[in-house]
Amino acid sequence: MAAPTQLWGGRFKSGPSEALANLSRAPKSYFRLYREDIAGSRAHASELKRAGVLDEDEFSAIRIALDAIEADVGSGREEPVAGDEDVHTFLERLLMARLGALGGKLRAGRSRNDQTANNTRLYLRRMAREISRGIISVEEALMDQASRHTETVMPGFTHLQPAQPIVLGHHLMAHAQSLLRDLLRLQDWDRRFDRSPLGAAALAGSGIACRPDQSAIELGYSAACENSIDAVSARDHVAEFLFICSLVAVDLSRLAEEICIWSSKQFSWVRLHDSYSTGSSIMPQKKNPDVAELTRGMSGTLIGNVAGFLATMKAMPLAYNRDLAEDKRSLFEAIDILELVLPAFAGMVATLEFDVEKLREEAPKGFTLATEVADWLVGQNVPFAEAHEVTGAVVRYCEERGHDLAGLTEDDLPKIDLRLNAGMLAAIALDKALASRTGYGATAPVRVREQIARFEMAIEACRAFAEAPVKAHTADHQRNDAQELRS
Numbered sequence: 048m049a050a051p052t053q054l055w056g057g058r059f060k061s062g063p064s065e066a067l068a069n070l071s072r073a074p075k076s077y078f079r080l081y082r083e084d085i086a087g088s089r090a091h092a093s094e095l096k097r098a099g100v101l102d103e104d105e106f107s108a109i110r111i112a113l114d115a116i117e118a119d120v121g122s123g124r125e126e127p128v129a130g131d132e133d134v135h136t137f138l139e140r141l142l143m144a145r146l147g148a149l150g151g152k153l154r155a156g157r158s159r160n161d162q163t164a165n166n167t168r169l170y171l172r173r174m175a176r177e178i179s180r181g182i183i184s185v186e187e188a189l190m191d192q193a194s195r196h197t198e199t200v201m202p203g204f205t206h207l208q209p210a211q212p213i214v215l216g217h218h219l220m221a222h223a224q225s226l227l228r229d230l231l232r233l234q235d236w237d238r239r240f241d242r243s244p245l246g247a248a249a250l251a252g253s254g255i256a257c258r259p260d261q262s263a264i265e266l267g268y269s270a271a272c273e274n275s276i277d278a279v280s281a282r283d284h285v286a287e288f289l290f291i292c293s294l295v296a297v298d299l300s301r302l303a304e305e306i307c308i309w310s311s312k313q314f315s316w317v318r319l320h321d322s323y324s325t326g327s328s329i330m331p332q333k334k335n336p337d338v339a340e341l342t343r344g345m346s347g348t349l350i351g352n353v354a355g356f357l358a359t360m361k362a363m364p365l366a367y368n369r370d371l372a373e374d375k376r377s378l379f380e381a382i383d384i385l386e387l388v389l390p391a392f393a394g395m396v397a398t399l400e401f402d403v404e405k406l407r408e409e410a411p412k413g414f415t416l417a418t419e420v421a422d423w424l425v426g427q428n429v430p431f432a433e434a435h436e437v438t439g440a441v442v443r444y445c446e447e448r449g450h451d452l453a454g455l456t457e458d459d460l461p462k463i464d465l466r467l468n469a470g471m472l473a474a475i476a477l478d479k480a481l482a483s484r485t486g487y488g489a490t491a492p493v494r495v496r497e498q499i500a501r502f503e504m505a506i507e508a509c510r511a512f513a514e515a516p517v518k519a520h521t522a523d524h525q526r527n528d529a530q531e532l533r534s
Contacts, residue, residue: 073133073372076379080134083169084162085117087245088138090265091157094246094256100155109153112145134166135159156255157248160279160367164244167374169266171288172240172517174382175233179513181389182226182295186506188397189223192216194499197492200477201316201406202415209413212480215406217490220498225298227502230509232291237512240284241520243268247278250366269519280366282356285374289353292381296346299392303339306395310336316406320398323391338395345384352377407477414442416452416475422483423474429466437464 063071089110096106116138119125131137143150193216203213243266246252246259252275256262259271272278309316319336327333356377359370417438424434444463445451452475460467473479485491488498 068132071132072129074376075127077375078127078131078134078137079379080166080170080375081120081138082117083166083173084134084138085113086169086266087162087165088113088142088153090245090262091256092153093265094258094262095153095155097258097261098156098255100255101152105149105152108146108149109142112142112150115145116141133159135162156253157245158279160249161244161247163372164247164279164281165266167378168240168242168244168284169517171284171378172237172267175237175288176513176515176517178292178295178382178385178389179230179233179509181385181393182230183506183510183513184393185299185389185396186223186226186230188393189219189226190499190502190506192396192399192401193219193223193495196401196403197495197499199401199403199406200410200481202410202412203490209415211418212410212415212477213490214481214492214495215401216492216499217495220495220502222298222302223502225301226295227505227509229291229295229298230506230513232294234509234512236284236287236291238520239287241269242272242278243270244272244278246271247275250276250279264519267517267519276366280363280368280371282360282371282374285378286353286356286360289349289356289377289381292385293346293349293353295385296342296349296388299388300343300346302396303336303342303392306339306399307336307343310339316402316409318400318402319395320400323395323398336395338391342388342392345388349381349384352381411453411475411477412451414445414452416477416480417442419475419480419483420452420471423471424466427466427470437466440464441467 092101092106092109092113095101096103101109116125119141120138125141127134127137131140139150139154142153196215196219199215200212201215201218202209203211203218243259243263245262245266246256248256252259263269263271306317306319308314310319319334321334323338325335325337327335356374359373363370420441421431421434421438424437425431429437440463441452441455444459445454448454455472457469457472460469460471482491482493485494488494
């Protein structure tokens with residue numbers, strides 16, 4: 048084992064104190080960036096070859112050694128030691144152990160500032176796709192459940208009060224649509240930050256590595272960053288990624304909250320599968336929605352990460368400051384949480400069993416069909432302002448007699464208002480009310496089926512992004528970016 052490498056210290060008379068070394072040393076989880084660091088080193092070796100710093104044999108030896116190191120670290124044959132300050136020193140130690148002084152030539156023309164910026168961008172581009180795959184698994188579960196329940200009637204709510212009857216599939220697709228926008232945000236994020244920081248060096252650019260545009264293409268970016276200072280000091284890509292992660296968590300949490308409510312004994316609308324619920328250590332009868340509750344709880348952590356990182360960034364002078372190392376603490380926690388939550392959440396949703404009969408029974412309760420009365424009156428040429436008042440009188444009449452709209456008879460109607468007749472009773476039939484909501488995106492079963500078909504196509508487009516390797520975006524995207532800047 049080679050001695051630990053230190054990338055700085057020539058102007059110091061003594062080494063760092065133990066306390067400083069402990070503070071400065073990267074947490075073990077940060078070493079997950081070894082793939083990205085090695086990818087950057089490969090591209091930088093190409094730069095040094097173009098610059099004449101490396102000849103063909105040296106370039107080949109370094110590239111072969113980097114490939115072997117990546118395989119060895121990936122398999123666990125090589126691991127960081129206590130003296131490795133960060134992933135950069137860890138990998139340089141391994142390289143110099145294998146190549147001697149030649150390994151040290153790779154450091155020319157670059158800085159840990161552009162290395163760490165590049166590592167983070169490459170890693171997040173990979174994670175954007177990985178998280179997308181996890182979200183898609185939830186979307187598939189929602190889509191499958193919605194497809195099974197395009198005719199299942201349930202009460203819709205506003206203010207957590209019964210509002211109007213809707214189709215269960217329509218309700219589930221509302222959650223799916225929110226997550227679809229999160230998928231699109233990840234794609235948009237990837238397009239916006241498809242720029243390489245490598246070559247910015249410490250902040251001013253490199254006098255040796257002078258073709259960062261070519262390094263960018265090798266790494267799968269469209270181009271190099273426009274400004275070397277911005278390249279090493281910007282972390283808005285981190286803040287935005289954290290924000291998207293927090294939105295994913297919040298969107299999951301809203302459905303999680305409903306599942307907690309719906310699976311309670313008081314509602315009993317849905318049954319949780321045994322494999323996605325837990326019990327109590329003292330109450331044998333309990334069946335708890337832990338997947339939903341943990342998702343709901345962890346969303347708070349992801350929201351906190353956004354706020355905390357923005358607070359770190361808010362007074363940061365240009366260019367690089369060591370405070371920026373905190374980006375990884377927030378990022379890794381957010382990503383690790385989503386990678387735990389998403390498969391469990393997808394499994395929970397896929398295995399939910401809805402009580403279709405109970406949902407239908409509950410659908411008209413709480414005067415959810417009252418709007419149909421008002422709409423029927425409008426069809427009889429009654430101004431809606433008057434129709435609203437008449438409908439209110441209908442509800443009041445029913446409440447005073449202790450029954451719902453279903454308890455009305457034809458004889459009751461003229462006692463409330465002379466404009467009411469048997470046609471109104473026909474209008475408040477549950478299935479008729481649903482079928483009447485035929486506008487684009489509405490809850491009529493035929494419209495819900497159309498929505499699901501469109502949604503399936505949208506998910507296939509998202510899947511193409513999620514399953515493709517990281518690569519540069521098209522020239523059209525670059526032209527669009529340039530047009531946005533000009534405008």
